[in-house]
Amino acid sequence: MSGKIPKYFITELLCRTNIVELIHARLTLKKNGKNYQTNCPFHNDKTPSFTVSYEKQFYYCFGCNAHGNAIDFLIQYENLSFIETIEELAIMHGITMPFENTASNNFYFRKQKLYLLMERICKLYKKNINFTDIANQYLAKRGINKNMIDRFLIGFSSSSWNNFHKKLNINKEFEQELLTYNIISVSKKGYIYDRFQGRIIFPIQDYHGRIIAFGGRSLNNNLPKYLNSPETDIFHKRKQIYGLYQVKKKCLKPTYLLVVEGYIDVITLTQYNINYVVSTLGTSTTSEHIQILFQNTDVIIYCYDGDDAGKNAAWQTLKKALPYISDKKTLKFLLLPDNEDPDSIIRKEGTEKFQMRIKNAITMSKFFFKNILKNVNLSSNDDKFYLSARALPLINTISSDTIRIYLRQILARMIGILDDNQFEKFLYEKEIKYTKKIPFQIKRTPMRTLIGLLIQNPSLAKIAPSITKFKNLKIKGLPIFLEILQTCLDNPNIKTGQLLELYRNTKIINVLKILARWDHMIIQKEIQNMFLDLLMNIYDKILEKRQEYLISKERIKGLKMREKKEIWSINKALSKK
Structure with a gap:
């Protein structure tokens, strides 16, 4: 996406975000001294090596070197883009994203408009179901009660747009917006139509509860029986899990998630108090689905029909899931009897017996060898x-x-x-030889140590003596140090994570990230003294360089009175070393 989000806004987001709370909502953190620890989510971590610092608003894994601030974590853990991450944090804090150049940010505003239009049309579908006998008769026949209709926002689209339009008093402006955003269409004959007309509507919600798409079930034998919205800027079918929003409203971190095939299966099982059931919108499982599911639970249970098609689908799912299985993340399989689906079998057996089926689901290893040994x-x-x-x-x-x-x-x-x-x-x-990526390393120097201490402890800027008058001297790293020092002075409450964010996409960001996680092997109360000692040593070097320059100039063409006073002052300062 073109256009820029102002840096002040990103800094404000990070100021409002507590990285410990953000990560703890996704991983179980345990306090360890001043910091928090858990097993790293980015590699197969047997002992907790993932550390989160509240003080620095920064995380770091000693095992795989994953590191960063709240934005980096969401990018890595949720597989979001940078813009999506900023949007996620903005939603979390209830603030609107500003842009430096509004005209060049059509993509973001198009998304916001889509969310708004989807919400409005969803309410109309929901309202319309109250006027439609055929829809209510179908839901009653399937045994879906009013509570589930409300919980899953189930609606109905009339058999013609004209009928729907008149019944719900849709104005021309809203109709035109729906056409502009391809939510409704115009036929070759010039008639406006809704692709879902004559269908029960199942709104699809993202993890914030926003309506991003719809699924429609035909009631008049039109094919296909089930139809989903086309892909848009806010809807990507291979990444979406139906029912996950409802599950997480009940339990933020369910013990396991039961994955079924259809909308009705999710709704019926939920009605029978199976409050951890989701589906993948009638598509085959993707690697994105598996990663999202494992981000929300440690155990995924896939429920398939017991026929050959169901068994084959389960096997394909297992093969896709193998790279994501770990000591803490696993999956199981529940294969139903022939000619049964979750909706039908739970109505026959009831909740207790169905839960026994879940309890006795086939383990990953057993299912693997059962399939691999065929023939x-x-x-x-x-x-x-x-x-x-x-x-x-x-x-x-x-x-x-x-x-x-x-x-x-x-x-x-x-x-x-x-x-x-x-x-x-x-x-x-035949063991895979994993080539451990050797992290980029840099040599320790006094200047780099000084910069590292400042990045890790931005409040040190308050005690630093001014050396800005020497900024033009060619001392390696000095301009960077002075720039970071000034940033810390301009932002007295800035944390490590916020400070690093200001340098994202710069040439020095990788070096700064290394300095941010250097272990200086000193106790906390000595950090200030070490910082001042290093600073004074560098200050002395600056004075020595200036002394050399002035002595050289004096030999060649002499010094002005001001410069003579300066060299006398430098000699006096250096004699006290």
Whole structure:
């Protein structure tokens, strides 16, 4: 997106955001001294190495070097763009995003307009269902009560736009806006129509509860039976989970999420007090779906029909999920009897029996080998080779060492490797050699240490003596130090995370981020003394450089009276060292 969000606004957002609260809403943090810790969400972390500092408004992982402020966390954890992250924080704090150049930010304002139009048309669909016998008859037949209709904002679109338009007194201005944003369309014959006409409407909400799209169920045998909104600036089907907003209103971090196939399944199960059920809008599961689900729970349970199509869909889902499984994140599978779906079976069995099915869901490892062993004869050496060749590439996509080795152990025994030496060789000869990315490093120098101390403790700027008159001297790192020093003086309450944000997209940001996480190996109460000592040493070097310059100038062409007084002052200052 073109155009800029003013830096003052981003700084204000970060001032209002408590990074500990932001991360704790997504991960379980435990206090450890002044900081908070948890297992890192960005790599397979066996011991808590992810540290969050309230004082610095900054996070850092000692295992994988993931680091940053609140904006960086949302970008990494939620897979958002920079603009989406700023929008997320703005919504969280209830403030509107300003732009330096409004004309060049059509994308953002188009999104806001879409949210507004979707909300308005949703209310009209909802209102319309009260006037429509056919829709209410269908919902009653499916056993959906008024509470669920209200909870999921279920509505109805009349069989013609003209009928809908008149019944709800839609004005021409609103109609034109709906046409402009392609929410309704014009046919080749010039008639205005709604793509959902004659359908029950299931509004699709994002994690803030905003209406971003609709699903429609045909009541007059028109095909397709179910229809979703087209993709827009605010709706991307491969990233959206239906019902997740309703689940999170009940429980911010559910123990597990049950994934079903359709809107009605979600609504019916919720009505039967299964308050952790979601769906993927009738599409096959994507890697984005899996990541979003794992961000909200540690256990995903996929519920599929027990026929071949359901089993195949479950297998494809497992293969996509393997890279995201860890020691704490897993998935299970619930396969229903033939000719049954979640809606039908819970009405027959009731909540208690259905929950027993959930409790007895097939574990990931059991389901993996059940499928991988299909049509394999373990008494045949050829089949054993085939099994190994088929299973190992899939097992190797799992990032968790523990789970990967455990599955290899099971596989090794299946193909008859019992000898200890052969067993060890089998386990490790095909081990993926993860190339650990060596983080970018820089050499420690007094100036870099000084800058690092200031970035980590911006309040030190208040005690720094002025050395701005020497800013033109060619001392490496001095201009950066002086610039950061001035920024800290101009913003007395600035934190590390906010300070670094001001340098996003600059050439020095990577160096500054390294300095922000340097361990200076000194106790907190000595930081101020170390900062002043370093500053005075650098100040002395500045004086020595100035002294050398003035002495050289005196030999060549002499000094003015002002310069003579200056060199006398420098000599006096340096003699006190």
